[in-house]
Amino acid sequence: MIDLQGKTAVVFGLANKRSIAWGIAQKLNEAGARIAICYQNDRLKRDAESLSAELRDAKTFxxxxxxxxxxxATFAALKETYGTLDILVHSVAFAPADAMKNDFLETRRDDFRIALDVSAYSLIAVARAAAPLMPAGGSIVTLTHYGADKVFPNYNVMGVAKAALESAVRYLAMSLGSRGIRVNAVSAGAIKTLAARGIGDLQKMLDASEARSALHHNVDTLEVGNAAAFLLSPLASGITGEIMFVDGGFNITGM
Structure with a gap:
């Protein structure tokens, strides 16, 4: 059983109830952790506050x-509110629409920069801010996708960003390991989230995943949340720098 009683977790990337970040937040809260939910802007504030009200002792930033x-400013507020942190969840990704719908060869410099900045560099930025608040060690999990390894139609620059993110996981694991902070990633299967709507022909991806995966069903946000909760818990104390697939076995298939 996963026990996170007395732990404080900050979760970045919650947009609505379909967000993977929400599935993770629910599972962490079920395990006893108190949750700080971070949302991007005023447009997402209402959903974040509404969902946080469903969790025990949750706050929004x-x-x-x-x-x-x-x-x-956010980590200063987190320090003032909680003192220390134990868990950080990075469930953030973005690429401009043109970079997702156009041929990859046509990717513009600015679009590439934005995708890599938001989807990959941001993990480094929040990990750097969180580390001083984890004096007794901690655990960080980010979200990736098999498109970091293989070409998916219309995934385009996001695949490159996820590849950079996965490399950052390994380098951060080495950088933070001496502080007792573990860094891992969950590679989630195709899920119909708000962010995924930007992928052209998303339904084809969902259909292919269901047909080809070993379990013959698409995973949901709570299944991803279970895996993330494990990686973020003491049960995974010997695991860092790893990519855990939660895709029903889609990544093991060839045809």
């Missing part, structure tokens, strides 16, 4: 992870 000053 606004933070755009592409703005260093907002990260600094």
């Amino acid at each position: 606004q933070c755009d992870v592409s703005v260093d000053s907002e990260i600094d």
Whole structure:
């Protein structure tokens, strides 16, 4: 049984009830952790506050992870509120629409920069801010996708961003290991989230995943949440720098 009683977890990337971040937050809360939910902007504030009310002892904080000053202000507020942190969840990704729908060859420099900044660099930025608040060690989990390894139609620059993110997981695991902070990623299967709507022909991806995966069903946010809760718990104390697939076995198939 996963026991996170007395632990404090900050979760970045909650947009609505379909968010993977929400599935993780629910599972962490079920295990006993108190949750700090971070949402991007005023447009997402109402959903974040509404969902946080469903959790025990949860609070919300606004933070755009592409703005260093907002990260600094958020972690100052987290320190004032909680003192220390034990868990950080990074469930953040974004690429401009043109970079997702156009041929990959046509990716523009600015679109590439934005995708890598928001989807990959932001993990480094929030990990750096969180580390001083984890004096007794801690655990960090981010979300990735098999498109980091293989080409998926219309995934385009996001696949490159996820590849950078996975590399960052390994480098951060080495950088933070001496402080007792573990860093891992969950590679989630296709899920119809708000972010995933930006992928052209998403339904084809969902259908292919269901047909080809070993379990013949698409995973949901709570299944991803279970895996993340494990990685973030003491049960995974010997695991860092790893990518855990939660995709029903889709990644093991060839045809």
